[in-house]
Amino acid sequence: MATPSDSSGAATEPAIGTVPEALAEPTVGEGARPSIWPPVPRLVLGIRIVIGVALSVAALYAPFYFTPENNRILSQAIYLSIAAMGLNLLTGFNGQVSIGHGAFFGVGAFTTAILMVDHDWTFEATIPVAAALSGLVGLLVGFPALRVRGLYLALVTLGLAVLFPRVASKYVEGAGGVALLRPKRSGFASLIDGLDDDQWAYFLCLAIAVVLFLLAWNLVRGRMGRAMIAVRDQEIAASTVGVNLAGIKVGTFALSAAYAGVAGSLSVMINRIADATNPVLYLQLSIEFLVAMVIGGAATILGPAVGAFILVFLRRNTEDLIEGKEILAPAIFGAALIAIVYVLPEGVVGGVRRLLARLGRRSAGSAARPAPASASDVPNDSINPGGSHEEGT
Amino acid sequence: MQLFVEQVLNGIANGVVYGSVALALVLIFRTTSVLNFAQGEMALFSTYITWKLADEGDGFGLPIVAAIAISMVIAFVAGAVIERVLIRPVEQARSPLNVVIVTLGLFLGLNSVAQLLFGTDPQFMPSPFPEGSIELFSSGGDTAVLPKSTIGMILVLLAECILLWFLLQRTKAGLMLRAVASNPDSARLHGIRSGRMLMLGWAMAAAIGALAGSLVAAQRTGFDASLMQTVLVFALAAAALGGFDSLLGAVVAGLVVGIADALTIQYVDALDGIEVVLPLALILIVLVVRPNGLFGRRTVERV
Numbered sequence: 001m002a003t004p005s006d007s008s009g010a011a012t013e014p015a016i017g018t019v020p021e022a023l024a025e026p027t028v029g030e031g032a033r034p035s036i037w038p039p040v041p042r043l044v045l046g047i048r049i050v051i052g053v054a055l056s057v058a059a060l061y062a063p064f065y066f067t068p069e070n071n072r073i074l075s076q077a078i079y080l081s082i083a084a085m086g087l088n089l090l091t092g093f094n095g096q097v098s099i100g101h102g103a104f105f106g107v108g109a110f111t112t113a114i115l116m117v118d119h120d121w122t123f124e125a126t127i128p129v130a131a132a133l134s135g136l137v138g139l140l141v142g143f144p145a146l147r148v149r150g151l152y153l154a155l156v157t158l159g160l161a162v163l164f165p166r167v168a169s170k171y172v173e174g175a176g177g178v179a180l181l182r183p184k185r186s187g188f189a190s191l192i193d194g195l196d197d198d199q200w201a202y203f204l205c206l207a208i209a210v211v212l213f214l215l216a217w218n219l220v221r222g223r224m225g226r227a228m229i230a231v232r233d234q235e236i237a238a239s240t241v242g243v244n245l246a247g248i249k250v251g252t253f254a255l256s257a258a259y260a261g262v263a264g265s266l267s268v269m270i271n272r273i274a275d276a277t278n279p280v281l282y283l284q285l286s287i288e289f290l291v292a293m294v295i296g297g298a299a300t301i302l303g304p305a306v307g308a309f310i311l312v313f314l315r316r317n318t319e320d321l322i323e324g325k326e327i328l329a330p331a332i333f334g335a336a337l338i339a340i341v342y343v344l345p346e347g348v349v350g351g352v353r354r355l356l357a358r359l360g361r362r363s364a365g366s367a368a369r370p371a372p373a374s375a376s377d378v379p380n381d382s383i384n385p386g387g388s389h390e391e392g393t
Numbered sequence: 394m395q396l397f398v399e400q401v402l403n404g405i406a407n408g409v410v411y412g413s414v415a416l417a418l419v420l421i422f423r424t425t426s427v428l429n430f431a432q433g434e435m436a437l438f439s440t441y442i443t444w445k446l447a448d449e450g451d452g453f454g455l456p457i458v459a460a461i462a463i464s465m466v467i468a469f470v471a472g473a474v475i476e477r478v479l480i481r482p483v484e485q486a487r488s489p490l491n492v493v494i495v496t497l498g499l500f501l502g503l504n505s506v507a508q509l510l511f512g513t514d515p516q517f518m519p520s521p522f523p524e525g526s527i528e529l530f531s532s533g534g535d536t537a538v539l540p541k542s543t544i545g546m547i548l549v550l551l552a553e554c555i556l557l558w559f560l561l562q563r564t565k566a567g568l569m570l571r572a573v574a575s576n577p578d579s580a581r582l583h584g585i586r587s588g589r590m591l592m593l594g595w596a597m598a599a600a601i602g603a604l605a606g607s608l609v610a611a612q613r614t615g616f617d618a619s620l621m622q623t624v625l626v627f628a629l630a631a632a633a634l635g636g637f638d639s640l641l642g643a644v645v646a647g648l649v650v651g652i653a654d655a656l657t658i659q660y661v662d663a664l665d666g667i668e669v670v671l672p673l674a675l676i677l678i679v680l681v682v683r684p685n686g687l688f689g690r691r692t693v694e695r696v
Contacts, residue, residue, distance in 0.1 A: 341494050
């Protein structure tokens with residue numbers, strides 16, 4: 001019940017709101033049926049609902065409050081979180097590491113750009129095509145990925161990201177890169193004429209992100225999700241109980257690539273360019289997806305969104321932190337990344353969950369239990385596995 | 394024929410570089426199971442230190458061999474410090490991805506600090522090898538020449554390999570290093586200070602990187618902060634091809650990748666501009682046929 005508002009809140013608020021978003025996630029779906037996860041204490045539930053509603057309101061109000069430039073940055077954070085979510089399905093839930101999702105992002109971006117510029121499509125119509133094409137490329141990469149594991153897979157995908165801009169600039173007409181002067185609005189535009197371009201783009205990104213996050217959330221809680229997690233944790237054991245290894249792995253790869261493709265498609269609308277001139281751009285993007293996923297919290301639903309907003313916030317603020325020393329921005333960015341990994345090894349969402357588990361235990365009022373015991377991690381996990389149920393065992 | 398031989402020689406010259414960076418990657422991977430994405434940038438930083446020590450205009454004007462030696466010592470210490478300060482604390486984390494994030498952070502950081510400290514202009518690195526080249530053969534009007542610097546690079550790589558082999562297989566420290574690599578916990582139970590061994594692994598890798606970086610820079614007419622980026626991609630390919638846990642494999646695969654790359658550039662027009670396909674395709678083919686790399690050992694999994 002609290003779900004839709006929670007998830008929409010997730011994808012929208014910049015870094016100030018990042019921590020509480022995590023509160024909303026594990027609540028849902030546990031009340032209805034007997035669950036393997038213990039009931040959430042009322043206090044925590046209350047906090048989650050309040051924050052979820054507040055975030056949704058903020059998300060809907062944000063584009064009217066900020067300048068167009070800031071709206072553009074918010075939209076960038078949203079498409080980044082979609083791509084990070086795609087990677088999260090593959091790496092976080094299915095255990096296949098990819099450092100090449102920038103390539104799938106690029107496939108989506110170029111599909112949209114070419115269809116719009118050369119074939120006069122409206123933007124919205126290109127999104128499904130972009131998703132399908134990048135999903136198809138993902139499928140093709142997914143098959144060799146059956147043989148290639150772990151580190152090797154990471155390397156093969158890394159090669160993919162290095163390769164993509166070269167292939168694009170070789171085969172796409174023009175001097176490497178398709179630029180759009182102004183995105184065409186579709187027929188919907190007349191209904192929402194009151195919105196400026198940047199606001200419209202923001203809402204479109206937001207709506208797509210909400211849908212895709214809900215989809216991912218449903219997926220990982222269902223049959224497919226359990227199979228994905230089983231394959232990640234114990235591949236051989238999973239296959240002995242009848243999980244179709246190849247199907248799950250290749251399917252996850254394709255789906256994950258499709259997410260990245262949608263993100264790439266949206267990026268064309270926001271940035272108005274599909275770029276093939278920068279040879280390391282797609283490698284950088286791949287790294288950004290990975291970073292967003294890890295600092296937000298791998299194998300969590302809200303993690304990629306939280307991570308994406310932290311990332312965009314950090315990047316924006318390190319750029320003009322030191323005047324005249326812009327060259328240092330990546331250094332500060334890198335240092336911040338290392339610091340986050342130190343402080344929150346399970347990502348922001350993982351850290352907040354741990355905190356909440358502790359808080360929940362307190363408020364559950366087990367007065368008989370001595371308080372100091374809660375300082376240790378072990379009892380936390382045994383009492384509230386909700387804190388780690390998706391992180392695998 | 395002449396063209397072919399020249400391209401092969403070119404490929405060997407590049408392949409030696411890929412091989413030595415791959416050697417460093419494999420060394421770290423064997424001891425700590427970490428794939429060090431910052432390896433290239435660590436080498437870049439050391440290369441700048443070498444340049445600073447050797448350059449006569451902006452630096453101290455030391456002879457190049459001395460500069461490389463000092464830079465390797467600095468890199469050795471720095472590598473150990475990086476392992477202890479940056480890598481160790483996150484190694485215990487539940488997700489191995491965290492270490493990857495740290496090395497990526499290091500990658501970004503080192504690159505931009507290097508640019509800040511040493512400037513963004515291309516710099517010139519003197520070569521430690523004598524100039525000129527040796528005539529291999531001449532038939533008719535064709536002659537094939539082998540630059541002396543290439544011979545030097547090959548000799549250096551050979552020396553590195555022999556030294557590393559001796560160190561790992563014939564000394565007590567090497568035995569302990571291998572013990573830690575194969576099972577850190579039981580190594581610790583046998584009284585090996587595994588922390589120190591991990592530091593040693595990183596330190597040696599950093600020193601090898603410093604040597605490799607300095608020599609690559611000397612090979613080029615000028616170098617800047619992007620020097621190691623393509624080298625790293627090819628070195629990663631070589632390491633994967635050789636099967637991550639084999640030092641010999643890394644070197645051989647480095648040469649294979651280098652030669653294949655040079656020949657593709659020369660002969661395969663269809664791949665013009667996208668030569669990077671090649672190492673990727675090589676990795677894929679090899680891995681599909683031999684999932685543990687050309688020289689990797691097969692691992693048995695216990696469920």
